[in-house]
Amino acid sequence: MAETTRVSxxxxxxxxxxxLTQGTLLAVGVTLVVFLLTSVVPSNPAIANLGxxxxxxSEAVAAYNAKHGxxxxxxxxxxxxxxxxxxxxxxxxxxxxxxxxxxxxxxxxTTIELACxxxxxxxxxxxxxxxxxxxxxGGWVDRAVRLASMAGISVPSFGLAVLVLxxxxxxxxxxxxxxxxxxxxxxxxxxxxxxxxxSVIAGDWAAFGSTASHLVLPAVVxxxxxxxxxxxxxxxxxxxxxxxxxxxxxxxxxxxxxxxALRHVLRSAVPSIITAGSLAFGSxxxxxxxxEIVFSWPGVGRYAYTSSVSLDLPAIMGVxxxxxxxxxxxxxxxxxxxxxxxxxxxxx
Numbered sequence: 108m109a110e111t112t113r114v115s116x117x118x119x120x121x122x123x124x125x126x127l128t129q130g131t132l133l134a135v136g137v138t139l140v141v142f143l144l145t146s147v148v149p150s151n152p153a154i155a156n157l158g159x160x161x162x163x164x165s166e167a168v169a170a171y172n173a174k175h176g177x178x179x180x181x182x183x184x185x186x187x188x189x190x191x192x193x194x195x196x197x198x199x200x201x202x203x204x205x206x207x208x209x210x211x212x213x214x215x216x217t218t219i220e221l222a223c224x225x226x227x228x229x230x231x232x233x234x235x236x237x238x239x240x241x242x243x244x245g246g247w248v249d250r251a252v253r254l255a256s257m258a259g260i261s262v263p264s265f266g267l268a269v270l271v272l273x274x275x276x277x278x279x280x281x282x283x284x285x286x287x288x289x290x291x292x293x294x295x296x297x298x299x300x301x302x303x304x305x306s307v308i309a310g311d312w313a314a315f316g317s318t319a320s321h322l323v324l325p326a327v328v329x330x331x332x333x334x335x336x337x338x339x340x341x342x343x344x345x346x347x348x349x350x351x352x353x354x355x356x357x358x359x360x361x362x363x364x365x366x367x368a369l370r371h372v373l374r375s376a377v378p379s380i381i382t383a384g385s386l387a388f389g390s391x392x393x394x395x396x397x398x399e400i401v402f403s404w405p406g407v408g409r410y411a412y413t414s415s416v417s418l419d420l421p422a423i424m425g426v427x428x429x430x431x432x433x434x435x436x437x438x439x440x441x442x443x444x445x446x447x448x449x450x451x452x453x454x455x
Contacts, residue, residue, distance in 0.1 A: 119446060126442060130435035137431040138192065138424070142185050145420045188424070197428070198421030202414060207425035210410060215429065216300030217287070218399070218406035222391040224326035229333035230384055237341025238376075241349065242368060252338060259335030265397040268328045272401060275324060282324050285403035289317045325402040329395060333387040337380070344379035348372045378445040385441035389434040 172178040191198060197207035240252035275282035287302055295309035306315035357367050396408035407426055414422035
């Protein structure tokens with residue numbers, strides 16, 4: 108028994124090392140692809156940042172390009188950028204004149220806070236309704252849940268964000284407006300970067316309540332498409348488990364449906380739910396741009412938008428690399444959880 112456990116643990120470590128190697132290669136590939144894409148954009152970063160008047164001032168353009176290394180050949184620019192990454196240097200933002208890593212430290216926790224709230228909402232409602240729909244396959248509940256999931260996947264986040272903000276803030280006046288805090292509420296001292304956690308640490312319950320209330324609408328808007336995806340995946344996974352022999356045997360013994368669902372069905376469907384949650388979390392980070400703009404949410408999505416408008420290449424590459432690393436990390440954690448939860452999944 109001890110030998111089996113040892114081998115299993117060794118296999119998991121090998122699996123982790125393999126996934127880390129793949130993730131590292133993927134991250135390097137992302138840096139190359141993003142660098143090439145930003146390099147072929149038919150625009151001039153100097154003019155985008157200095158203004159149209161700089162178009163006639165060749166000295167100002169040349170000085171700007173020299174300052175940011177844009178006058179070097181593309182291979183030199185790329186390897187200089189990669190060398191900086193190895194030192195933990197993402198470059199300097201051409202728009203804010205701050206290190207990109209400092210900008211990301213400021214804005215990224217806000218987006219993570221929003222994404223976590225959205226995933227929690229989507230998982231709670233998506234898994235519950237997906238399970239109910241599968242257990243009542245073919246009934247009106249199943250049809251209603253499938254219709255709701257399809258609507259959630261189909262609705263555009265930007266239009267939904269505008270509609271929700273207009274309805275609940277401007278018309279009904281039952282939700283706070285854009286931003287993270289109400290006017291007059293002072294933000295707590297920055298410790299973790301997560302406003303809700305910092306409010307709890309500081310014991311500032313006014314800031315906590317204001318932050319939580321401002322988080323609801325954008326989190327729900329982001330959760331709706333994710334909810335639709337999780338409902339469909341959960342329903343499919345549960346239906347597959349319901350056709351297994353041991354579930355049919357449990358039903359034949361007369362065990363209660365609730366017991367079978369919680370003890371056998373849902374447990375066996377957890378790997379699929381973990382996969383859905385990990386994919387949803389990654390997609391929320393990249394899809395939060397328009398929602399953050401509508402709700403004036405000071406997150407990395409809004410930062411990416413303003414950086415794109417001004418052709419701030421170091422910032423664009425920094426955001427893209429960060430989101431790619433989050434995707435890789437979340438998927439690695441999901442794979443490990445699936446293997447640890449269900450050893451039948453294998454470690455290939």
